[in-house]
Amino acid sequence: MPVIGVKLVWRTGTPVQNRSYGETLEIVLDTQAPARFSAGAMGYATVGKEGTAIHVFYHRVRACPWPELTTALLGHVMVHEITHVLEDVARHSRSGVMKANFDGHDYDVMRARPLRFAAEDVELVQAHFGGANARIPEQR
Numbered sequence: 001m002p003v004i005g006v007k008l009v010w011r012t013g014t015p016v017q018n019r020s021y022g023e024t025l026e027i028v029l030d031t032q033a034p035a036r037f038s039a040g041a042m043g044y045a046t047v048g049k050e051g052t053a054i055h056v057f058y059h060r061v062r063a064c065p066w067p068e069l070t071t072a073l074l075g076h077v078m079v080h081e082i083t084h085v086l087e088d089v090a091r092h093s094r095s096g097v098m099k100a101n102f103d104g105h106d107y108d109v110m111r112a113r114p115l116r117f118a119a120e121d122v123e124l125v126q127a128h129f130g131g132a133n134a135r136i137p138e139q140r
């Protein structure tokens with residue numbers, strides 16, 4: 001299984017101001033989706049002066065037709081949006097967790113194990129951080 005090579009440090013509380021790219025990522029669980037997003041969108045990521053954040057359309061995750069997959073879907077949407085930040089490019093893959101939309105097959109896979117990263121996603125993230133052996137500074 002491809003390992004993407006990025007370690008996240010999770011904290012709760014008030015987000016700290018970004019000191020530089022990649023140090024802090026805010027996770028927002030939204031209860032409404034802005035009108036500019038399609039009905040199937042589950043979230044979005046922002047990187048810029050206003051800060052680095054992912055937004056999860058939590059009401060859509062909760063509306064998953066298979067309640068037993070709600071937690072798995074939430075995790076996958078979070079990973080998907082965080083990976084957009086880590087790849088630093090707006091793109092999707094044809095398979096894996098970075099697909100634009102999860103389909104029935106993906107939900108079947110989620111019942112057994114997490115969706116994987118496509119090889120190109122592993123390469124993009126690792127290239128962005130200087131290679132597979134690059135050390136990502138840890139947040140303190």
Ligand SMILES: [Zn+2]
Pocket residue numbers: 080084091092099100
């Ligand atoms: Zn996406």
